[in-house]
Amino acid sequence: MTPVPLPLASRLAALDRPEDHPERARLILHALGDPSPQVREVAIAWAARVLEPDVLIPLVANGSDAMLRNAAFAALERQGPYAMEAVEQAVTAADADLAMFACQVLGSIGADSSVAPLIAALDRSEVNVVQAAAEAVGRLRLREAVAPLVGLLQREPWLQLAAADALGAIGDPLAADALLALVPDTMVAEPALEALARIAASTAVPHLLGFLADPRNARLRGPLVRAAGASLTAASEGTTPPAHDLLAFGRSVEADHGEAGLWRFLADRLAGGDEPPGLVSILDTGDDRGQSRAGGETLRAAAILVLAGGIATLFPPLFKWAEARDGRAWVEPLARRYVECLAPLAESLLTHSDPGVRAGALWVLPPTVIGAARFRAALEDSAPGVRVAACRGIGATGDAGAARSLAALLDSASPEERLAAAEALTRLPQEAQLAYLAPRLEPSTDETVLLAVLGALALLHCPGLDERVLHLAGIATGQVRRSALRAVAAISGPRAEVMLLRALADRDPGLQVEALDLLVLRGSDRLGATLLAMLGVADSLRYHVIRALGRLGRADAVAPLKSLFSSAPLHERVEILTALARLGGDPARQFLRQCLDQSQPEIRRVAAQGLAAVAEPEDLDLLARLARDKDWVLRSEAAQALGRLGPGPARPVLLDLVRDLEPAVARTARAALAER
Amino acid sequence: MIEATEADWKLLTDLLAERFGLTFSGPRQEILAARLRPRLEALHLEGLREYYHYLCFHPGREEEFCELTRRITNNETYFFREGAQLDAIVQHVLPESAQLMRERPLRILSAACSSGEEPYSLSVRLVDSGSELLGAKWEIDACDLNPARLEAARRAIYEGFSFRNCDEETRRRCFQEVEPGRFLLRERYRRAVRFFHANLAGPFAGIGWGSYDVILCRNLLIYFDPEGFDRLISRFAQLLRPGGYLFLGHSESLFDRGPGFEPVYFSDCMAYRRIGSES
Numbered sequence: 001m002t003p004v005p006l007p008l009a010s011r012l013a014a015l016d017r018p019e020d021h022p023e024r025a026r027l028i029l030h031a032l033g034d035p036s037p038q039v040r041e042v043a044i045a046w047a048a049r050v051l052e053p054d055v056l057i058p059l060v061a062n063g064s065d066a067m068l069r070n071a072a073f074a075a076l077e078r079q080g081p082y083a084m085e086a087v088e089q090a091v092t093a094a095d096a097d098l099a100m101f102a103c104q105v106l107g108s109i110g111a112d113s114s115v116a117p118l119i120a121a122l123d124r125s126e127v128n129v130v131q132a133a134a135e136a137v138g139r140l141r142l143r144e145a146v147a148p149l150v151g152l153l154q155r156e157p158w159l160q161l162a163a164a165d166a167l168g169a170i171g172d173p174l175a176a177d178a179l180l181a182l183v184p185d186t187m188v189a190e191p192a193l194e195a196l197a198r199i200a201a202s203t204a205v206p207h208l209l210g211f212l213a214d215p216r217n218a219r220l221r222g223p224l225v226r227a228a229g230a231s232l233t234a235a236s237e238g239t240t241p242p243a244h245d246l247l248a249f250g251r252s253v254e255a256d257h258g259e260a261g262l263w264r265f266l267a268d269r270l271a272g273g274d275e276p277p278g279l280v281s282i283l284d285t286g287d288d289r290g291q292s293r294a295g296g297e298t299l300r301a302a303a304i305l306v307l308a309g310g311i312a313t314l315f316p317p318l319f320k321w322a323e324a325r326d327g328r329a330w331v332e333p334l335a336r337r338y339v340e341c342l343a344p345l346a347e348s349l350l351t352h353s354d355p356g357v358r359a360g361a362l363w364v365l366p367p368t369v370i371g372a373a374r375f376r377a378a379l380e381d382s383a384p385g386v387r388v389a390a391c392r393g394i395g396a397t398g399d400a401g402a403a404r405s406l407a408a409l410l411d412s413a414s415p416e417e418r419l420a421a422a423e424a425l426t427r428l429p430q431e432a433q434l435a436y437l438a439p440r441l442e443p444s445t446d447e448t449v450l451l452a453v454l455g456a457l458a459l460l461h462c463p464g465l466d467e468r469v470l471h472l473a474g475i476a477t478g479q480v481r482r483s484a485l486r487a488v489a490a491i492s493g494p495r496a497e498v499m500l501l502r503a504l505a506d507r508d509p510g511l512q513v514e515a516l517d518l519l520v521l522r523g524s525d526r527l528g529a530t531l532l533a534m535l536g537v538a539d540s541l542r543y544h545v546i547r548a549l550g551r552l553g554r555a556d557a558v559a560p561l562k563s564l565f566s567s568a569p570l571h572e573r574v575e576i577l578t579a580l581a582r583l584g585g586d587p588a589r590q591f592l593r594q595c596l597d598q599s600q601p602e603i604r605r606v607a608a609q610g611l612a613a614v615a616e617p618e619d620l621d622l623l624a625r626l627a628r629d630k631d632w633v634l635r636s637e638a639a640q641a642l643g644r645l646g647p648g649p650a651r652p653v654l655l656d657l658v659r660d661l662e663p664a665v666a667r668t669a670r671a672a673l674a675e676r
Numbered sequence: 677m678i679e680a681t682e683a684d685w686k687l688l689t690d691l692l693a694e695r696f697g698l699t700f701s702g703p704r705q706e707i708l709a710a711r712l713r714p715r716l717e718a719l720h721l722e723g724l725r726e727y728y729h730y731l732c733f734h735p736g737r738e739e740e741f742c743e744l745t746r747r748i749t750n751n752e753t754y755f756f757r758e759g760a761q762l763d764a765i766v767q768h769v770l771p772e773s774a775q776l777m778r779e780r781p782l783r784i785l786s787a788a789c790s791s792g793e794e795p796y797s798l799s800v801r802l803v804d805s806g807s808e809l810l811g812a813k814w815e816i817d818a819c820d821l822n823p824a825r826l827e828a829a830r831r832a833i834y835e836g837f838s839f840r841n842c843d844e845e846t847r848r849r850c851f852q853e854v855e856p857g858r859f860l861l862r863e864r865y866r867r868a869v870r871f872f873h874a875n876l877a878g879p880f881a882g883i884g885w886g887s888y889d890v891i892l893c894r895n896l897l898i899y900f901d902p903e904g905f906d907r908l909i910s911r912f913a914q915l916l917r918p919g920g921y922l923f924l925g926h927s928e929s930l931f932d933r934g935p936g937f938e939p940v941y942f943s944d945c946m947a948y949r950r951i952g953s954e955s
Contacts, residue, residue: 517720543734544720571733578726602732609725636683664682671682 011039015046025051032059032075033068040071047071048078048666049659053086060105061098073105078663080109080670082655091117091133096126103129107136111674115142122148130155131162138166146170150178160188168195176201183211183220193223197301202235204228209249212262212305221265222298229301232308250309263311269302270317300330307338312345319349322360323385335364343369350374355383362389372399379405387413388420395424403432410440410449418448422456430464441468443475451483458486466491473499482511489518497524504534504541513544520548528554535560543572550579558588565591574606581610589614593622601631608637615641620649627653632662639665643672678709678716680724688728695741696821697877697908698748699901711747715740742823749822753790755797755834755842758894760944761923762801768942769890769921770807770814776889781813785915787876787893789818792829792869793838794892799865800850817888819874826871832861876908888915895925909933918952 006014011034014027028051031043047056056079059072076083087109090102103121106114114136121133122145134152137145145166152163164182167175168191176199182192196204208228211217217224257263303321306314321327322335335342342349346369349361362370362378370393378390379402387409394402402424409421425437439445440453450472457469469491473484485503488496500522503515519527531552534545546564549557561576561583568576577595580588592614595607608626615623619641626638639657642650657669689700689708700708712727719740721727731737731744756762765784773782786795795818802814820826835858839847851859876896891912897905912922913936922937923945924930930937930948937948 513720540735547720569735571729571735574729574733578729606729633683633687636681640681640683664686668682 008036008038011036012042015039015042025055029055029059032071033065035067040067044071044074044078045661045663047075049661051075053079053083056083057086057090057098057102060101061095063097069101073101076105077108078659078666080658080666081111081673082658084109084111084114088114088117091121096124096129099124100126100128100132103132103136107132107139110136110140112142114140115144118142119145119148122152127156127159131158134159134162134166138162138169141170143170143172146172146175150175153178153182157187161191164188164191164195168198171199173199173201173203175199176204180204180207183207183217189220190223193220193227196227197223197230197297200230200234202231205231205235206245209245213249213252215260218260218265221262225266225269225305226298226301229298229304232304233300246308247310250306250311253309253311254313257313263314266302266306266311266314267317269298270306270314270321272299303331304334307334307341310341315342315345315349316352316354316357319352319360319364320354320356322364323356323389327360328363331360332364336366339366339369346370347374350378355381355386359383359385359389362386362393367393367397372397372401375399376402376405379409384414384417388417391417391420391424395427398428400428400432403428403436407436407440410436410452411446415448415452418452419455422452423459425453426456426460426462430462433462434464437462437465438468441465441472443472447480450480454480454483454487458483458490461490461492466496470495470499482514485511485515485518489522497522497526500524501526501530504530509540512541516541516544516548520551528552528556532557532560535564543575546572546575546579550575550582553583555583555585558583558585558591562587562591570600570602573603577603577606577610581613584614589616589619593619596622596626605631605633605637608634612637612641612644615645617645620645623650624653627657632660632665635660635662636665636668639669639672643668678713678724679722680709684724684728688724688731691728691731692744692748693901693904695878696745696748696875697901697904698899699904700748701901704899708748712744715743715747745822746824749788749790749820749825752895753793754838754840755793755800756846757794757797757841758926758945759797759801759841760942761892761894761947762798764942764945764947765798765890765921765923766801766805766807770802770805770812773889774810774812777811777813781815782890783888784814784816784890785888785892786816786818787891787912788896789820789826789829789871790822791825791834791838792818792832792871793834794818794894795829795869795871796832796861796865798892799869800846802868803865814868816869818869818871819876820871821873821875823873826873829871832866833858834861835859876911877904887917889917889920890923891916891920892923894923895928897924897928905933909937913937913950916950918950920950922948922950924948 011031015031017024017027028043028046031039032047034040034043053076056072056076060069060076062069062072076087083105087102087105091099091106093099093102099121103118106118110118118133118137118140119142121129122137124130124133130152134149137149149163149167149170152159155163160182164179167179176196179192179196179199183189185192196208205228208224208231212221212224212228253261253263253266299321303318305311306318318331322331342365346361346365349365350358350370352358352361358378358381362375367375372394375390375393375397376399378386379394381387381390391406391409394406406421406424406428409417410425413421422437425433437453440449445453454469454472457465469484469487473481473488476484485500488499497519500515500519501524504512504519506512506515528549531545531549532554535542535549546561549561558580561579565573565576577592580591589611592607592610596604596611598604598607611619611622623638623641623645626634627642629635629638635657639654642654651673654669654673658666658673660666660669685705689705692698692700692708712724716722716727719727719730721730731740734740770782776782784795784798786798789795795816799816802812818829820829833854834851839859847859850865851861854860877900893908893912897908900908909930916922921940922930924947930939936951938951940947940949
């Protein structure tokens with residue numbers, strides 16, 4: 001008769017027994033093969049906690065029960081460094097299945113010490129073991145494995161795939177030639193190119209350009225463009241391929257604008273089109289490369305090829321990307337790098353019919369290439385985006401001759417243009433600032449104009465306008481006062497400081513907090529004493545005052561904070577402990593230690609968090625005790641602290657914590673061990 | 677990215693799961709971080725742990741929870757979304773409930789209704805079907821976690837994005853332009869819809885068990901962890917009368933998850949029917 005399985009709750013309850021229960025190990029082992037994922041998940045956590053790796057390792061080679069095998073695998077992975085030595089030994093086992101699974105486990109938990117057994121496994125006769133070892137050395141990025149991996153590129157296709165992938169992960173340029181040799185091969189060409197894109201060896205560029213120019217490789221254009229683009233990006237001055245090679249490549253691309261040609265492929269990528277998926281992108285490799293292969297990578301690779309090859313007909317769609325902030329971040333460095341080839345074509349880009357191209361060119365071409373006259377003309381452009389870009393350029397060149405036009409924009413354009421114009425004016429010579437910004441700091445000025453000017457002055461201090469800013473901050477209200485105070489924070493000297501200190505007593509609590517932040521950022525001299533005095537006033541600002549004292553790093557704040565602690569409400573006590581952790585020093589550390597004895601769990605947690613930041617080697621015993629606390633947060637903070645301290649005696653404690661039932665603690669402990 | 681340790685993430689996401697039943701694991705953690713960043717800036721806080729402390733201990737924590745609700749709930753919705761399900765209610769559920777509607781109105785719950793496009797879309801379909809002339813009656817209850825969205829739902833004024841699946845003719849017929857580009861749903865479509873605030877993951881007051889004949893809860897379950905998912909489905913099983921229908925989003929399924937329900941297939945969509953006989 002088939003036994004009736006216990007209900008789920010009973011099976012879960014069976015696992016919840018004391019760690020020293022005699023039946024414990026048997027129940028956990030049994031539950032690792034339970035049909036319910038919920039039971040298995042609990043069993044895995046307990047197996048990682050209480051079973052030795054020697055017990056789990058044979059289970060990963062269990063050919064008859066995949067569920068049990070996977071559960072044992074997961075438990076070993078959770079044990080991480082604790083299981084490493086035993087797993088490294090299992091890699092050398094005569095049983096090929098055991099060795100293969102051990103290689104797989106080692107791929108996720110291994111370290112530098114795993115290099116010898118894994119390289120030995122690369123030399124075994126069983127293909128499955130070799131493949132698993134190749135994947136593992138790739139995941140661990142073991143540079144010592146490059147030579148044997150290159151040897152595998154001559155073996156069976158599955159080993160070639162694993163080796164190419166691993167070589168890409170390791171990123172050693174020594175592998176480039178061997179991978180290039182695979183490119184004409186139809187089966188592994190794409191993985192080889194993906195690996196070359198990750199390696200980014202400048203020596204590969206001429207070969208990759210040759211492949212790209214060959215129409216027979218049309219189906220590999222995506223990976224070829226990515227590999228060539230990555231290699232060109234990584235190349236420094238001395239290692240860039242000769243300019244005439246690149247320009248010859250560019251001319252060959254320009255020669256064919258047909259639908260099936262490379263020019264069309266690059267044009268489509270620059271237009272933001274997706275590329276059809278290839279073999280590697282269809283395969284689920286289980287790492288983060290899927291994302292990096294997305295359109296962004298191909299787009300940028302296409303862009304650098306277009307610039308390096310001087311493919312002028314594709315400059316406009318490339319520059320259009322620079323109209324937006326995200327695009328500028330990657331187009332601007334390229335434009336700087338290839339400025340010589342761009343300069344002769346600047347005028348055509350700056351007068352292009354598409355306003356996005358005009359704006360992009362104004363944003364990323366060097367001002368010296370654009371010239372003052374073109375910037376001024378662009379202020380009259382019909383497109384707001386072009387006018388904003390022109391403001392930025394005029395600000396960069398300091399062209400006082402454009403001041404009147406900037407002021408006109410400031411008075412009447414959109415909010416974005418007003419701010420751009422104001423920022424540009426703050427960068428002009430002082431006479432222009434006084435002539436055009438000073439009158440716009442009058443209290444009677446239109447509020448939108450005033451806010452734009454004050455916003456710009458908060459970013460860049462203009463000494464000639466200090467008096468007006470201080471006056472305005474003293475008499476204004478609402479948003480204008482808030483903006484004026486931000487501008488005041490940029491002004492040095494006691495008057496500005498007093499103005500901000502006075503704002504701490506403002507009726508608007510939001511403005512009080514803002515003033516406090518500005519004072520802390522500014523690093524005021526008198527602030528510390530003022531804040532210490534304010535600790536005596538139990539209002540809503542005190543919470544922020546406590547935080548500010550921590551941020552200021554004033555050692556003389558430790559004693560007053562400690563004495564406030566017992567009478568403060570809970571949210572302030574939490575902030576006092578956080579501030580003490582920031583302040584550090586022996587008195588603060590001792591106080592945090594004492595607070596670990598408090599009964600309130602949250603206070604203990606914050607104290608432990610603080611101690612994690614300031615612990616000294618003499619706190620090791622206490623941290624070892626925290627590592628056994630019932631509260632997972634305390635165990636996690638102990639792991640954090642031990643990782644930071646890093647002395648040898650902490651290793652056994654951390655090895656215990658990597659098997660913690662709470663995954664967040666286990667991961668913290670694992671990271672702590674890896675740091676050392 | 678916001679600076680945070682493993683423990684910081686766990687503390688905060690556990691708190692959100694406990695309070696709202698929503699999970700933020702894997703890539704959703706990044707989404708959460710992006711939505712929290714403006715809150716950290718507004719409160720002058722420097723990391724997730726500080727924000728967690730604020731939510732736990734600060735006197736202003738309840739206001740912040742309200743603000744947080746607005747940030748973390750997905751308000752993505754529009755008129756006539758997944759319209760085949762609305763058609764199934766009009767063409768199948770309504771006729772088969774004819775006898776029931778002689779005694780009382782058909783009772784429908786739109787759970788997590790956001791700014792009201794879903795319950796109003798159903799109302800438009802029901803009114804336009806002409807079933808009222810044949811004696812059909814209905815009431816639509818609509819609830820959401822986010823008070824601000826509920827306020828918008830009660831105002832019933834919509835613009836641009838809400839109409840992305842609504843043709844020009846329907847918009848002219850059902851809405852009145854109150855200012856350029858902003859449209860008020862006409863009163864005849866609004867009157868059968870009642871809105872109320874509810875946290876589907878928390879204690880659920882004000883709704884009787886077995887009250888509803890139809891529940892729409894679309895594209896919400898994807899945000900719940902397995903336990904929260906099961907809890908919510910159990911709650912729907914309690915709220916639905918036996919034989920009542922539960923409509924989920926296209927990517928959501930009760931396969932192997934809802935023993936109290938059976939799948940029902942209509943021509944272009946499916947729903948789940950509450951198993952059991954009426955007492």
